Amino acid sequence: QVQLVESGGGLVQAGGSLRLSCAAAGRTFNSYAMGWFRQAPGKEREFVAAIKWSGSSTYYADSVKGRFTISRDNAKNTVYLQMNSLKPEDTAVYYCAESIKMGVAVVRISSYDHWGQGTQVTVSS
Numbered sequence: 001q002v003q004l005v006e007s008g009g010g011l012v013q014a015g016g017s018l019r020l021s022c023a024a025a026g027r028t029f030n031s032y033a034m035g036w037f038r039q040a041p042g043k044e045r046e047f048v049a050a051i052k053w054s055g056s057s058t059y060y061a062d063s064v065k066g067r068f069t070i071s072r073d074n075a076k077n078t079v080y081l082q083m084n085s086l087k088p089e090d091t092a093v094y095y096c097a098e099s100i101k102m103g104v105a106v107v108r109i110s111s112y113d114h115w116g117q118g119t120q121v122t123v124s125s
Contacts, residue, residue: 023076023078046061099111
């Protein structure tokens with residue numbers, strides 16, 4: 001069973017940076033992609049970024065494009081989300097997720113099979 005553990009959240013001032021990590025323990029050989037999603041209070045969970053385990057394809061929500069960077073370390077089974085120029089509207093619980101279904105749309109919540117417990121990111125103005 002895959003276990004996803006996020007870390008790196010915290011409180012930061014607007015304009016600051018944070019780097020989130022997601023360690024995938026027990027990742028299977030057929031894992032397809034990893035994604036980051038976020039959920040703010042009173043809002044639905046939304047896509048932030050995704051990366052495939054093979055190749056160099058990355059995907060971003062328009063709201064974070066140019067500010068956030070997703071990357072992976074295959075040897076460590078870890079995915080990172082570098083968040084720069086943070087804004088108060090980035091405040092949310094951030095979740096990492098794993099998809100084992102080949103060829104799915106990585107921006108969709110339904111494409112993901114395993115989820116982490118989430119890490120809080122708070123950006124003060």
